Amino acid sequence: MRRLETQVSLPLTYLPQVQPAEMETEQRSNLVLEAQLPRPDEHSPETHRDEDAPPEVQARDWKFWSIFASLAIGQLLTAIEFTSVATALPVIADVLHGSDYIWAGSAYTLAAAAFLPFCGGLAQILGRRDTMLLAMVIFMVGSAVCGAATSMNFLIAGRAVQGLGAGGILALIQIIVSDLVNLKDRGGFNGLLSMAYGIGAGSGPVIGGALAQRGHWRWLFYMNLPIGVFCALLIALFVKLKTPKAPLREKLQRLDLIGNALIVASTTSIVIALTWGGTVFAWSSVKVLLPLIIGFVGIGAFIVYEAFVPRFQIIPFSLMATRTALSGYIQSFTCAVVLSVMSYWLPVYFQACKGAGPTAAGVDVLAVSFTVAPMAAVTGILVKKSGRYRPQMYVGWALQILGVGLLSSLDEHSNRGKAIGYQVLAGAGNGLITVGTFFPVLAPISVKLNAQALAYFYFLRNFALIWGVTIGGAILQNKLTSTLPADFVAQFPGGTQIAFTIIPIIPSLEPELRAKVQQAFAQAFVLLWRVVTGISALGLLVGLAMKGLPLHAEVDERWGLDQGADEEREEEKA
Numbered sequence: 001m002r003r004l005e006t007q008v009s010l011p012l013t014y015l016p017q018v019q020p021a022e023m024e025t026e027q028r029s030n031l032v033l034e035a036q037l038p039r040p041d042e043h044s045p046e047t048h049r050d051e052d053a054p055p056e057v058q059a060r061d062w063k064f065w066s067i068f069a070s071l072a073i074g075q076l077l078t079a080i081e082f083t084s085v086a087t088a089l090p091v092i093a094d095v096l097h098g099s100d101y102i103w104a105g106s107a108y109t110l111a112a113a114a115f116l117p118f119c120g121g122l123a124q125i126l127g128r129r130d131t132m133l134l135a136m137v138i139f140m141v142g143s144a145v146c147g148a149a150t151s152m153n154f155l156i157a158g159r160a161v162q163g164l165g166a167g168g169i170l171a172l173i174q175i176i177v178s179d180l181v182n183l184k185d186r187g188g189f190n191g192l193l194s195m196a197y198g199i200g201a202g203s204g205p206v207i208g209g210a211l212a213q214r215g216h217w218r219w220l221f222y223m224n225l226p227i228g229v230f231c232a233l234l235i236a237l238f239v240k241l242k243t244p245k246a247p248l249r250e251k252l253q254r255l256d257l258i259g260n261a262l263i264v265a266s267t268t269s270i271v272i273a274l275t276w277g278g279t280v281f282a283w284s285s286v287k288v289l290l291p292l293i294i295g296f297v298g299i300g301a302f303i304v305y306e307a308f309v310p311r312f313q314i315i316p317f318s319l320m321a322t323r324t325a326l327s328g329y330i331q332s333f334t335c336a337v338v339l340s341v342m343s344y345w346l347p348v349y350f351q352a353c354k355g356a357g358p359t360a361a362g363v364d365v366l367a368v369s370f371t372v373a374p375m376a377a378v379t380g381i382l383v384k385k386s387g388r389y390r391p392q393m394y395v396g397w398a399l400q401i402l403g404v405g406l407l408s409s410l411d412e413h414s415n416r417g418k419a420i421g422y423q424v425l426a427g428a429g430n431g432l433i434t435v436g437t438f439f440p441v442l443a444p445i446s447v448k449l450n451a452q453a454l455a456y457f458y459f460l461r462n463f464a465l466i467w468g469v470t471i472g473g474a475i476l477q478n479k480l481t482s483t484l485p486a487d488f489v490a491q492f493p494g495g496t497q498i499a500f501t502i503i504p505i506i507p508s509l510e511p512e513l514r515a516k517v518q519q520a521f522a523q524a525f526v527l528l529w530r531v532v533t534g535i536s537a538l539g540l541l542v543g544l545a546m547k548g549l550p551l552h553a554e555v556d557e558r559w560g561l562d563q564g565a566d567e568e569r570e571e572e573k574a
Contacts (some may be wrong), residue, residue: 064180068189070234071173072137072196077224077231078166079200081143082108082465083369084220085159087347088128090503098152103275105344105469107156110271111163112170114264114463117314119168120455121255123175126329127243132172132235139165140228147221150496158221171458174438178450179241181554183442184387190435191380198373198431202366205347209358254312259305266298267463268434274470309477315456319445327546328440328459331393334539335433336461338400340468341532342426343455345525348476350419351503352521353412364416367423368430375431383551387437390548396432397540399425404494404536408529412518433539443549472528473499479524 085092085104092104123131142162149155173193181189211220273292281287306313321324346368350361379392402424410419441457442450476499481489492498499521506517 009213010236016358066234066238067176067180068192070231070238072193073227073231073234074132074169074173075193075196076200077139077227078169079197080204080207081162081166081221081224083201083204083343083388086208086344086400086565087362088212088217088220089349089353090500091215091358092155092217093152093500094504095217096149096152096155103156104159106271106275106466107160108163108166109340109462109469110268111160112167113459113466114166114267115164115167116171116261116455116459116462118255118260119171120175120451121260121312121314122168123172123451123455124254125252128172128176128179128241129235129239130167132176132239133232135165135168135172136228136232137165139169140225140232141165143221143224145566147218149218162221167458167462170462171455172457174454175451176239176241178442178447183439183447185384186376187435189380189385190438191377193379194376194431194435195321195373198369198376201343202369202373204369205343205362205365206359207362209347209360209362212358245274246386255496256306256310256312256314259302259310259314262298262302262305266295266302269298270295271466271470274474276468277474314452315459316449316452319430319441319449319453319456322444322547324440324546324549325444327542329436329457330542331433331465331546332437332441332457333460334535334542335400335430336464337468337471337535338404338426338532338539339372339430340433341466341472341528342404342423342430345472345476345528346423348499348503349521349525351411351550352499352506353518353525354411354416355507364420365423367420368427371424371427372431372434375428376435379432379435383436383439387551388548389436389443390543391434393436393543394540396429396436397536397543399429400433401429401533401536401540403427403429405533406527408526408533410522410525410529412515412522439551440546440549443551446550471531474540475528475531476521476524479527480520482522483520485513488513488517510531 004167013040018501085108089104111438119131119135122134126134139162142158142160142165145157145158145161147158149158174190177186177189177193207221208217211217269291273290273295274284275287277288277292283289306315307317320329343365346365347358350356350364351358354364356364375396379389379396382392383389395538403422403424406422407419407426438457441453445453480498480502492501506514509517
């Protein structure tokens with residue numbers, strides 16, 4: 001028992017919460033995890049620390065809250081950029097005369113997902129602050145490119161650069177929080193960060209719609225520059241964390257450039273296929289099947305390579321050595337797919353089926369974001385108080401299934417009250433799940449693996465956001481082209497994602513044709529919500545496999561606030 005207590009890094013008071021069968025499984029898992037980590041020196045204080053002593057807690061003074069404020073601002077910015085473009089896109093597409101609209105959303109999430117695994121390793125080499133600053137600079141450069149765009153391709157390129165920065169920001173936010181706050185106490189802080197994300201996600205459609213409607217859509221991107229500079233200054237001044245010493249050559253070996261290249265290329269290939277399928281080319285086309293096959297073969301090659309070749313893996317397989325962790329990752333993926341669909345495509349429903357303008361559509365979807373955010377905070381608080389994470393997640397899945405299932409009953413004649421009420425149910429459920437998925441992922445592993453686990457966690461979550469955007473785009477495209485009159489569809493260029501092309505002209509159509517178009521959109525959304533209901537049901541089924549494990553009460557001592565410089569200054573004054 002003493003040996004097991006040391007391996008899971010928990011006081012004895014937590015052990016009775018785990019059943020014997022669960023303990024045996026988690027013991028084997030932690031043996032695998034600890035084998036990958038450097039052993040502490042037998043004479044070090046850590047080795048002989050009183051195991052029953054309460055864990056040390058990082059002081060949460062004004063410096064801590066300054067760091068936390070900078071992280072919350074970063075969370076806010078990335079959320080606004082993800083959700084704001086959907087409501088502004090019809091206007092942007094009309095101004096830039098482009099047809100590849102779906103890539104304005106997919107390029108952002110694709111780049112974010114591709115950069116995330118690399119970002120976890122980079123944070124181990126450069127340190128948390130420098131990697132975060134690099135991500136902020138990349139994000140601001142991408143914002144400037146988008147604001148100056150003169151064509152759709154120009155805009156898509158800028159969105160990809162933005163996404164690279166956003167991926168780094170999202171990963172570093174959670175890595176820094178994990179360095180400062182132990183898992184047992186982290187629920188409330190993750191809840192606050194989720195509220196920041198929810199506020200950004202909720203205000204994004206309104207901001208995007210309002211700026212687009214007034215012809216100022218470029219400020220949707222330019223506004224990131226002053227806010228980003230302020231955030232970067234806070235990071236530079238206050239994010240002073242310890243960085244373990246190691247030779248540069250050893251640090252560079254941890255990057256695993258070949259593994260990163262494989263996962264980036266494979267992910268990109270799959271997303272290209274998903275984006276083109278049924279829109280630019282038929283699903284049976286070689287131009288869709290070939291990148292899809294190459295992508296999945298590449299992922300297989302990545303798994304084989306990571307299993308046998310590199311000394312330092314991007315994604316240690318031990319992260320998924322338990323069914324609890326594996327369940328947490330899958331639940332996070334399915335939850336993010338649903339949130340992506342609601343955030344990106346609900347504004348399109350209100351614009352196409354209800355005749356709402358960009359600003360009104362943004363207001364109509366506030367119900368999702370402003371229920372996701374507070375319910376995420378509720379989950380964090382409940383986990384902190386009770387030490388349990390499963391009950392909240394099960395309730396969340398039930399509410400989400402009910403909410404998105406009811407959304408599938410909407411048509412072009414449904415009143416807004418129903419649509420908003422159903423959003424509240426789905427959003428409340430999604431909020432409970434969003435924060436909850438951190439705990440089954442991190443509870444089974446050593447705190448020394450937090451950075452890799454969180455980078456992989458956000459990689460999956462951002463990859464899921466891509467699926468949400470592309471699944472919605474494919475369903476709308478296929479349903480609209482098969483339902484609308486052929487002569488009406490024929491006026492749009494081949495390979496055009498016609499949903500965003502049609503929306504601006506709906507008010508000017510003849511009443512009979514306008515009714516057919518709105519009905520076609522409504523039928524497409526019915527199918528989309530049924531698919532999302534199935535995805536939610538899958539998430540609930542997978543969630544039944546996770547166990548209720550005790551939460552770590554310590555942080556990784558190699559990282560955390562660096563008090564050395566402050567102590568030296570105090571000594572000089574004395």
